[in-house]
Amino acid sequence: MTFYQRAGRYLWRKRSKSLLLFFIFLFVNTMILGTGMILHAAEHTEAELQKKTKAKAVCEMSHADVELMEEEYKEVGELPHVQAVNRMGNQSALLTELMPVTQSDSMELDNVTVNLYSYDDLAQDSPFSDHTYQLTEGDLFTEEETHQAVVNADFAALNGLEVGDTFSLQAGDGTKEKSIQTDVTICGLFLSGTEHQQENETLAVSRVENQIYLDQTSYGELFGGKGIYKLSVYTDQPEELSGLAEQLQGIFSEKAEVTTSDALFQQMKAPLTQITRVVRLMQILTFMTGLLVVSLLLCMWMRSRQKEMAVFVSLGEEKIWLFFQAFLESAVLFLLAAGCSCGLGIVAANQVQELLFASLASDMTMTISLEGKDMIQLLGMGGIVVVIAVLLSILPVLRSNPKDILSRMEG
Numbered sequence: 001m002t003f004y005q006r007a008g009r010y011l012w013r014k015r016s017k018s019l020l021l022f023f024i025f026l027f028v029n030t031m032i033l034g035t036g037m038i039l040h041a042a043e044h045t046e047a048e049l050q051k052k053t054k055a056k057a058v059c060e061m062s063h064a065d066v067e068l069m070e071e072e073y074k075e076v077g078e079l080p081h082v083q084a085v086n087r088m089g090n091q092s093a094l095l096t097e098l099m100p101v102t103q104s105d106s107m108e109l110d111n112v113t114v115n116l117y118s119y120d121d122l123a124q125d126s127p128f129s130d131h132t133y134q135l136t137e138g139d140l141f142t143e144e145e146t147h148q149a150v151v152n153a154d155f156a157a158l159n160g161l162e163v164g165d166t167f168s169l170q171a172g173d174g175t176k177e178k179s180i181q182t183d184v185t186i187c188g189l190f191l192s193g194t195e196h197q198q199e200n201e202t203l204a205v206s207r208v209e210n211q212i213y214l215d216q217t218s219y220g221e222l223f224g225g226k227g228i229y230k231l232s233v234y235t236d237q238p239e240e241l242s243g244l245a246e247q248l249q250g251i252f253s254e255k256a257e258v259t260t261s262d263a264l265f266q267q268m269k270a271p272l273t274q275i276t277r278v279v280r281l282m283q284i285l286t287f288m289t290g291l292l293v294v295s296l297l298l299c300m301w302m303r304s305r306q307k308e309m310a311v312f313v314s315l316g317e318e319k320i321w322l323f324f325q326a327f328l329e330s331a332v333l334f335l336l337a338a339g340c341s342c343g344l345g346i347v348a349a350n351q352v353q354e355l356l357f358a359s360l361a362s363d364m365t366m367t368i369s370l371e372g373k374d375m376i377q378l379l380g381m382g383g384i385v386v387v388i389a390v391l392l393s394i395l396p397v398l399r400s401n402p403k404d405i406l407s408r409m410e411g
Helices: 003-013 015-052 070-077 153-158 216-223 238-255 263-303 306-314 319-359 372-399 402-410
Strands: 056-061 082-095 113-119 134-138 148-152 166-171 180-191 211-215 228-235 256-261
Touching: 003 015, 003 319, 015 263, 015 319, 015 372, 056 238, 070 082, 070 228, 070 238, 082 216, 113 216, 148 153, 153 180, 166 216, 180 216, 211 216, 228 238, 238 256, 263 306, 263 319, 263 372, 306 319, 306 372, 319 372
Parallel strands: 113 211, 148 180
Antiparallel strands: 056 228, 056 256, 082 113, 082 166, 082 228, 134 180, 148 211, 166 180
């Protein structure tokens, strides 16, 4: 009779023991599979957080007269893990045909100029991103759009402008020899809510009504790289933020001071990290407990099979086949339990998720699903349990002299 035939007959003959071991394997497999699915789901959630929280390094120019070179901007954009670069510039300009909003009688140049702010992405790092300013009409320009401007609604009303109208901006002192012009189209109107809270003596360049937000292409035509006072460098890998900051400091040297901003990511990641540690500890404890319980059971049962094993050895059966028989008996029950635990593992994972992840932010979602690597992990950890438990239970029997075992049991 082959070893696998003996294994099958033993499992059928000792149905109560087989059923007990099956349920132990089922519990251990379900917990290992459930915790494994939660850990993988947590990894996916952290990856989504990295994309959503917009961790960034901020480069602030050390002097107002520092010029950002095009080569530096391109070098920053080519750095590893850089998702986007948002340049911010500020300069004053003249209007060729329009009038700024002012209540001052001053004859200074600042009372006939407007304040220009440039962005690659106006939806980030601007008064519009934190809702300090509100759009009343139109939209913010995107990074792909050029020659676009967002102006104050009071400025537009004074000059009879609407969304879609075009006007000219002029850099320089107003003389033909030193002036550069560019045309921009109004894509949006805004209000700050502080328009009527300013002093009458406030010069035009300092009034909120005369703030004009335009794209970097238009700004570059007027001023080149002058007046760029800050860069926000966004990364999709917050864990690499410190390294990115060092690279940026190397590019700009003393031209800029580099700081990092990933507070939101760290704040949202903290509870996820703590819970992941708890789940990982649960998985380790489940593995160790399963190994201990299965080993004890098999050792107890193997003591009652000493005579059976001794008889087989005395009849000339090789000890390796006895080991394979014992291993196959446990492996069959483990594999049956592994198949049944697939459905139970998902249920257990969802229950543990609801219990432990209730403290996470409401906009943080986790999707529990059974993946191939979960099954590979289960088979790997379960296989270790079976092999170690069988070895611990049968080695003392196989190392003993069959005659001593039989004589001791007969005596």
